[in-house]
Amino acid sequence: MADNVGNADARPDLELEEEFGDERPTIDEQEMADAEKGCGQAAIGIPMGHPAGVPMTGGHPGGHPGATQRHGGARSMGFRPGGGEAAAAYEARTGIKAPRIIAWEITRSCNLSCAHCRAAAEFGHYHGELTLDEIKSNIDDIVTITNPIIILTGGEPLMRPDIWEIVDYAHEKGAMPVIGTNATLITDEIAAKMAEHKIPRISVSVDFPTAAEHDAFRGQVGCFDLTIEGIKIAKRHGVGVQINMTVTTMNADRMEEMHTLAESLGVDAFHIFMLVPTGRGEDLLDKELPPEEYEKVLEWAYERQKTSPLHFKPTDAPHYYRIIRQKAKAEGKKVTREEYGLDAMTRGCLGGITFCFISHVGDLQPCGYFDMQLGNVKEQPFSQIWTESKVFNELRDYSLLKGKCGVCEYKAVCGGCRARALSVTGDYLAEEPYCVYVPASMRSDCGE
Numbered sequence: 001m002a003d004n005v006g007n008a009d010a011r012p013d014l015e016l017e018e019e020f021g022d023e024r025p026t027i028d029e030q031e032m033a034d035a036e037k038g039c040g041q042a043a044i045g046i047p048m049g050h051p052a053g054v055p056m057t058g059g060h061p062g063g064h065p066g067a068t069q070r071h072g073g074a075r076s077m078g079f080r081p082g083g084g085e086a087a088a089a090y091e092a093r094t095g096i097k098a099p100r101i102i103a104w105e106i107t108r109s110c111n112l113s114c115a116h117c118r119a120a121a122e123f124g125h126y127h128g129e130l131t132l133d134e135i136k137s138n139i140d141d142i143v144t145i146t147n148p149i150i151i152l153t154g155g156e157p158l159m160r161p162d163i164w165e166i167v168d169y170a171h172e173k174g175a176m177p178v179i180g181t182n183a184t185l186i187t188d189e190i191a192a193k194m195a196e197h198k199i200p201r202i203s204v205s206v207d208f209p210t211a212a213e214h215d216a217f218r219g220q221v222g223c224f225d226l227t228i229e230g231i232k233i234a235k236r237h238g239v240g241v242q243i244n245m246t247v248t249t250m251n252a253d254r255m256e257e258m259h260t261l262a263e264s265l266g267v268d269a270f271h272i273f274m275l276v277p278t279g280r281g282e283d284l285l286d287k288e289l290p291p292e293e294y295e296k297v298l299e300w301a302y303e304r305q306k307t308s309p310l311h312f313k314p315t316d317a318p319h320y321y322r323i324i325r326q327k328a329k330a331e332g333k334k335v336t337r338e339e340y341g342l343d344a345m346t347r348g349c350l351g352g353i354t355f356c357f358i359s360h361v362g363d364l365q366p367c368g369y370f371d372m373q374l375g376n377v378k379e380q381p382f383s384q385i386w387t388e389s390k391v392f393n394e395l396r397d398y399s400l401l402k403g404k405c406g407v408c409e410y411k412a413v414c415g416g417c418r419a420r421a422l423s424v425t426g427d428y429l430a431e432e433p434y435c436v437y438v439p440a441s442m443r444s445d446c447g448e
Ligand code: SF4
Pocket: 318, 319, 322, 404, 405, 406, 408, 409, 410, 411, 414, 415, 416, 417, 431, 432, 435, 436, 437, 439
């Protein structure tokens, strides 16, 4: 798949817990205060309705459900990514945050050929993939600076015969492996292995609520049924499941039906991904939602999660963290951890901040969609690239952001999608091309 279509995995989505991080949120108090201040307005000219006209629900009886939703993930096992001694020592020594989630494309080989695959993965062997020994020595290096969640992804990671050795080694070294899969290969035997090897959660991409639409999108007849069956089998074996939906113009009006499907399957989380058209997804450029529609989907997500029993998270949609603050302000609320759970503690784009991606041949990138290799772990230790890369360090310095992102009061909690900026403008620090918001300092109607 490169599930999610090739990407669920490639981006900081599975196990958002990273940022609950307890005492060490990604954004600091001043940054939160700046974002809270804002200008008190919703995005310019965007009505706050559901994209499909579904009435918005009322408030969650117990406040925002972020802190109380089901998780079924690493955190529910008491795991604190980046919360160990190595990470604390690294951060004290370098002043750089340790990575908390690493998406690792352990193979590019895949049994499907999805239209929006980041990796443009296909069946067959890919030359130069990291060997088991190379993976182990890279894990040895990673754990010198952090104890991350490692999302084993692909391609289809279950195609790799030594996946269980990788899983065991990651556990042994204090990391937490999870799996991003298309689920079509999950049998009782595989699900039993997931449980036996302590995989807390898998993420599975489902993009449409019906087999005909999903199969057409994925280019494979029968794949919807196999995926749904794989989800059910995993759940039967006690493995947590997160459904990832990549939103395009083709399915933006099916959000509610997709949520119903996720709920009916009894999964733990429903994460919507905004298409980042790189890899095979470039062919879907014309299917990318226009910014105004994109905004409406995120507003739907904000309202829907108030009553959803599922852990809910828009991914690769950094402006969601701006929308949360705008909506909360309009509702007279503060975005606190008590009220908003993880959403209060994290920021939109985490690429290079606390997240990164390792490709099947060992190239290190801020995320799977950020089409720039910042080093290769066969040639240089991961920890060295994470620490010294000029690009990583520039991504961590929000004062370098350009255009309206550079002057935006939400830049610390949002930051814009750097991969999209890179792909559209060639400059990863340029303003996010898919944001309708006009920062307060650029508006005449805001007296701040
Ligand atoms: S202008 Fe940039 S930083 Fe501000 S909300 Fe939009 S994408 Fe985010």
